[in-house]
Amino acid sequence: MGLTPDRGRNLPAPRLAQAILLAALLSYLTITMLNILSAQLGPGKLVAALLSLAAIFLIQLSHSAPGAHRAPAWRKWVTLSVQAVLTYLPMIAFRAMWGAMAGFLAGSLLLLLPARLAWTLYGSVGFSMLLPPLLDDRSTLDAIHLCQSSLLTGLVVYGLSRLSQLVREVHDTRDELARMAVTRERLRFARDLHDLLGYSLSSITLKSELIHRLIPSHPKRATEEVADVLRISRQSLADVRRVASGFRDMSLRDEVVSAQSVLGAADIVVRSRLSFGVLNQQVDTVLASVLREAVTNLLRHSRARVCEIEGLQREGFVRLSVTNDGVDPAYQDPSPYSGSGLGNLESRLRAVGGSLTSGRGKDGTYRLVAEAPVSTVRQLAAVDAAELPLDGPAA
Structure with missing residues (x-):
């Protein structure tokens, strides 16, 4: 005490x-x-x-x-x-x-x-x-x-x-x-900053490269992508302010929509299926962070063509899995500050009674699975495919 x-x-x-x-x-x-x-x-x-x-x-x-x-x-x-x-x-x-x-x-x-x-x-x-x-x-x-x-x-x-x-x-x-409290707060700030900005900065870099390619041949599409970059940058600024003020609530559903846009800009086919109720806010934030880190790593470390995102609720637990087919075994991040995002996420999941596993499959895919207690406020009907239609690349 x-x-x-x-x-x-x-x-x-x-x-x-x-x-x-x-x-x-x-x-x-x-x-x-x-x-x-x-x-x-x-x-x-x-x-x-x-x-x-x-x-x-x-x-x-x-x-x-x-x-x-x-x-x-x-x-x-x-x-x-x-x-x-x-x-x-x-x-x-x-x-x-x-x-x-x-x-x-x-x-x-x-x-x-x-x-x-x-x-x-x-x-x-x-x-x-x-x-x-x-x-x-x-x-x-x-x-x-x-x-x-x-x-x-x-x-x-x-x-x-x-x-x-x-x-x-x-x-x-x-x-x-x-x-120790000061040290924990510094680690918390660094962890949250990594979780929030790593994804946003990767998205901005990717979309900027796409805009550079589109300007000569598709100026109208380039203009649309510029608007998306502005939206992501504003969101990044809001994220920084939330981290600084201690408010770091995120939504897994919102992150799925954002992941569709970012991965679609990289010509990656996204398929998703979500079926869970209203999550405890802390659990929702942690799982949203897992998805952000998974998408960030996918963009930086793989050559994926297809990404599958699945969120299912079973027996009081929600299970989020992110699978892609573009594992590059020879890839090594040359940056000495490549981060420890998965380690951060594993610690955060343990704090809410969850777990995190990841690894390569025999078929050449890479899969990341996070599981945490639902702690739902109320049960919602399962989300049917019409709510999040993601059977093709999102523009």
Whole structure:
């Protein structure tokens, strides 16, 4: 589930989470330092206490840092051992006043070690704090209080350290998701631009070549073709605007009519048969894109004389097949930017639960077949041959 902008703004920043952790650690250190100062110890013990507190603070920062649990095992055991020495050795001089530092050790164990071992040692550290108050001839309640406060401090250190790490990971993940969204949008734009303009530009090139041949001998027919080029170019401009604005709806039936005109201009006989209901708009757009790509590839990569377009609906699926008889096995597109239209279409069909297959037949034909769920709004009667009469070249 993605983060909405409002939720993203409510997340604590990594620096804030780190600041909260530092404030908590410093608070515990300050409490311990105030306890030691109140005992009015000599200068030597006071300096030793302050140095030990500083060392524990630095070690705890390293244990609470992001990724500390991924450090080599030997390094974790070394730093934990040093922290344990700095936790228990000063208790000989400071007794229960030093007890809060056991909470830091307990939290570090939870942060660095495997769960079962960590929780066992965590409990052991907590219960070990029953002894210092008893050695100071304090009451059992004081011993229980120190044990409970050490365990609680360990949980606070562990919880705030993990919270700081998780906040950082969430922010990093959100940044990565934003980068991925930008990349996907760029790919979407490039894919749609290829699907829409590849066909239109191929059509304009083909018809321009036809006009060039017709001008000397058939000027009237050339004028008609110029009007068709203008129509295609205007449609191309509209397609670019639709891609830029995110509206990319296309109609398979409209694309069949357009394919008739373009292929007919190339003297290719087009036969079509359509029999399906009203399609879901997304499915209709994807299948229309498949037909555009098929016609574009036919014009660029083959020497077809006949093209058959068939769209049939069966058992909740619509099946579009485009077959031509002009496969040129030796053809190779010299352009380094020949595109990856079929790959784009295959991805788009998978997104709507469909599939795409293509290949050469033994009889020398090339066939492209796309299948997708119909998701019809309402069923229409089958289109009879009179609606789309395409048994000859379309002028």
